[in-house]
Amino acid sequence: MKMNRTIAVLAALAASIPAHAAGKINVVGATEDLAAIAKEIGGEQVNVDSIAKGYQDPHFVEPKPSFILKLQKADLLLVVGLQLEIGWLPPLITQSRNAKIQPAGPGYMDMSSVCEILEIPQGPVSRAMGDVHPLGNPHYWLNPDNGRRIAKALADKLSSIQPASATVFAARYADFDKRLSEAEKGWQAKMAPYKGRKVITYHRSWPNFCEKFGLNVVEYVEPKPGIPPTPNHTLDVINLMKREGVKLILVEPYFDLKAPDKIAADTGGQVVVLMPSVGGVKEITTYFQLFDYDINLLVNALSKLK
Numbered sequence: 573m574k575m576n577r578t579i580a581v582l583a584a585l586a587a588s589i590p591a592h593a594a595g596k597i598n599v600v601g602a603t604e605d606l607a608a609i610a611k612e613i614g615g616e617q618v619n620v621d622s623i624a625k626g627y628q629d630p631h632f633v634e635p636k637p638s639f640i641l642k643l644q645k646a647d648l649l650l651v652v653g654l655q656l657e658i659g660w661l662p663p664l665i666t667q668s669r670n671a672k673i674q675p676a677g678p679g680y681m682d683m684s685s686v687c688e689i690l691e692i693p694q695g696p697v698s699r700a701m702g703d704v705h706p707l708g709n710p711h712y713w714l715n716p717d718n719g720r721r722i723a724k725a726l727a728d729k730l731s732s733i734q735p736a737s738a739t740v741f742a743a744r745y746a747d748f749d750k751r752l753s754e755a756e757k758g759w760q761a762k763m764a765p766y767k768g769r770k771v772i773t774y775h776r777s778w779p780n781f782c783e784k785f786g787l788n789v790v791e792y793v794e795p796k797p798g799i800p801p802t803p804n805h806t807l808d809v810i811n812l813m814k815r816e817g818v819k820l821i822l823v824e825p826y827f828d829l830k831a832p833d834k835i836a837a838d839t840g841g842q843v844v845v846l847m848p849s850v851g852g853v854k855e856i857t858t859y860f861q862l863f864d865y866d867i868n869l870l871v872n873a874l875s876k877l878k
């Protein structure tokens with residue numbers, strides 16, 4: 573008798589809760605970029621949180637106990653993959669003891685599997701030199717074409733978790749796709765006068781971005797991804813810039829400006845601190861604002877160069 577009454581009370585309670593409140597899907601993005609796209613597609617049907625902050629180097633994030641709490645509640649974990657998070661995320665996932673988001677679980681999504689990946693190494697790969705991109709370039713979210721692929725995969729995944737909201741997710745994806753296509757036209761138009769312009773970047777964060785927006789990356793301040801600048805390599809970069817008339821050095825916000833500043837001083841070049849992620853600065857809270865910010869900064873710098 574008592575059991576039946578409990579079930580009846582629970583059933584009445586469930587019926588009184590609006591479907592969308594009862595069914596919110598907890599999504600955690602390993603980075604703020606993936607979380608931002610999840611908000612676009614999930615809308616009211618999801619709670620979205622993220623782990624790495626956009627102003628941090630996503631290869632090297634200091635693990636915190638609060639990250640485990642976020643992962644314990646997650647229905648869906650979005651990762652960049654290609655070993656971007658290998659230094660900090662796997663132990664957190666294990667410690668969360670959340671079966672859904674373990675790498676083989678139904679709530680683990682590696683977004684690299686749906687995106688166009690550049691710089692995939694040919695032949696055997698050695699970690700001896702400290703290369704942090706052994707499986708290809710993990711900074712692929714910096715091309716809106718990949719943002720669109722991530723959004724589509726998310727719409728499909730959220731629909732499989734909550735079929736009753738499938739039409740909502742499909743509509744939100746269609747809207748995102750439309751707004752992104754319109755924004756891309758504006759970004760492309762702003763960058764068009766500078767097509768083919770040569771630039772130096774600190775880390776290999778920008779191949780997808782530069783391919784999309786027509787910049788030509790000719791060298792890096794790092795001798796290899798994840799390896800700090802050396803005097804010899806810095807000299808090589810300076811000589812190359814002088815030889816080829818390169819003036820722009822793009823630097824992520826979490827790197828020391830000493831080497832870039834020296835290179836700029838020796839070449840008459842200019843350092844531009846470009847944001848690789850949503851949350852890099854306070855005013856970048858959406859995937860759209862990320863490109864708005866970077867393209868405005870670039871156009872401003874390029875328009876002042878000869």
Ligand SMILES: [Zn+2]
Nearest residue numbers: 704775776797
């Ligand atoms: Zn990297």
